[in-house]
Amino acid sequence: MALVIITGLSGAGKSVAINALEDMGYYCVDNLPAKFLVSFADLYGMTDNKEEKKIATVVDIRGKDTFGDFDQAMQELSRRRYPYHIMFLDCDTQVLLQRYKLTRRRHPLMEDSNCSIEDAIAREREWMKRIRIRSDYLIDTSTIKPAQLRERIMGILSEEPESDSLLIRSVSFGFKEGIAADADLVFDVRCLPNPYYIEELKDHTGLEACVRDYVMSFDESRELLSRILSLLEYLMPLYRREGKRELVVAFGCTGGQHRSVCFAEAFAAKMKESGYRVVVSHREIEKNRD
Numbered sequence: 646m647a648l649v650i651i652t653g654l655s656g657a658g659k660s661v662a663i664n665a666l667e668d669m670g671y672y673c674v675d676n677l678p679a680k681f682l683v684s685f686a687d688l689y690g691m692t693d694n695k696e697e698k699k700i701a702t703v704v705d706i707r708g709k710d711t712f713g714d715f716d717q718a719m720q721e722l723s724r725r726r727y728p729y730h731i732m733f734l735d736c737d738t739q740v741l742l743q744r745y746k747l748t749r750r751r752h753p754l755m756e757d758s759n760c761s762i763e764d765a766i767a768r769e770r771e772w773m774k775r776i777r778i779r780s781d782y783l784i785d786t787s788t789i790k791p792a793q794l795r796e797r798i799m800g801i802l803s804e805e806p807e808s809d810s811l812l813i814r815s816v817s818f819g820f821k822e823g824i825a826a827d828a829d830l831v832f833d834v835r836c837l838p839n840p841y842y843i844e845e846l847k848d849h850t851g852l853e854a855c856v857r858d859y860v861m862s863f864d865e866s867r868e869l870l871s872r873i874l875s876l877l878e879y880l881m882p883l884y885r886r887e888g889k890r891e892l893v894v895a896f897g898c899t900g901g902q903h904r905s906v907c908f909a910e911a912f913a914a915k916m917k918e919s920g921y922r923v924v925v926s927h928r929e930i931e932k933n934r935d
Contacts, residue, residue: 648686648727649701649802652776653734654769655753656741658786658794659703662734665795669802671699676707680714683721686729706769707753715776730890732798733773733780735827737787738766781890785827788932800924801891811884812891813921817851817909818928819901825928828895832873834904837866841903850930851906860907870908874915881921901929 649671651662660675667673672689682704689700706712722729736744745752745762752765760768777783782801786794801812818825825831840846840859849856860866877894884892894912898904906927913925 648682648722648729649699650682650729650731651701651703651734652705652731652773652780653784654736654741654766654773655706656744656750657734657736658784658791659705659734661791661794662732662798663701663703665798666699666701666802668795669699669799671701673700674702677702677704678708678714679704679712679718682715682718683725683727686722686725686727705753706772712772719779730782731776731780732782732784732801733777735777735783735785735787737785737826738763738770740787741766783827783891783893785825787826788822788928790932793931797924797926810922811881811889813913813916813923814891814893815909815913815916815923815925816893816895816928817901817905817926817930818895818897819899819905820897821900822929822932824897825893825895828893830892831895831897832869832908833897834869834908835898837869837898837904838863839899839904841900846903850902850927851904851908851910852927852930856903857907857910860904861911866907870911870915873908873912877916901927906930 649666651659651666653659663673663675674685677685682702685700685702689698704712704715719729742762752762752769754760754765754768755762784794784797789797816825816828820833820835837860840849840856843859846856846859851857851860861870881892896905896908896912909925909927913923916923
C-alpha cells in the first residue's frame, strides 16, 4: 500500500484533496512536518509486522524550516523501499490572489515577514519547484471547482494500479481560456474543419454523435488521430521506464467544445482498447457545469 503525499501551493486545494482521501478510507494527517514522514509510514502500515492501511498526509510550506527535510525523507522512504506517490496541486497566481481575497486568509509565508502576498506566492513557488518536477500526479486547480477536484483525485486513486502501470488522462480544452497547464503533451486540433461554422452543429458538443461524425468524417482527422496514437505507442514504454505514474494528454481547439472533445474521447477509447487505465475530462464543458 503506497503512502500518498499531498503537497503544492497554499490555496491550491490541498484541504479538499485530503478530505477526498479521507472519504475514500485513507487514514489522513494534515500539515505533517516532513521529518516525520518516515515515522508516519512506520506507524501506519508500511512495516512487515503491521496491518496495511491506506495512508495519506499533507506536507507543505506551513512546516517552514522543517520543510527542508522533504528531500531527505523521500530518500529514506526509497531506501526502505516504502512505496509512495506525490500529488502536487498547482494553481495560477492570479487565481490564488483572488482566492486569498475572498477568504481573507494570510499566506503562511507572510506570518514572519512584511512581504506582499504576491511575493509570498512567488517565494513558495520557487521553493516548491523541485518537488513539482518529481511529483507523480500534477493537478492544476486554476479552472476547476472543488467537486471536480474531488472527482479527479478519486479517479486517480480509486483503483490500485500495478507497480509499473501508467494512468492516462485525456483532456480537452479551449485555447481561448488558456492552455491546459498540467498537460504533458498538447495537440492543437484547430487545423481541422470546425463544426462551429455549421449552423445545425454549433450548439452541440463533441460528446454528441452529430459533431463526432462530422469531425471524424475527414481524412485529415482520421490521419491525425492515427499519427498521435503511433507516437504514444512509441512514448508509453519510455514514460513507464522512467517511473511516470500519470500522463496528461491534452487536445485543444478554439472554444474547447467541439474538435478537442471529439479527439479526447476518440484517443481515450483507443487507449482503453490497448489496455491502459484512462480518465477523460473536458475542461470547458465541466467548468460550466453546475
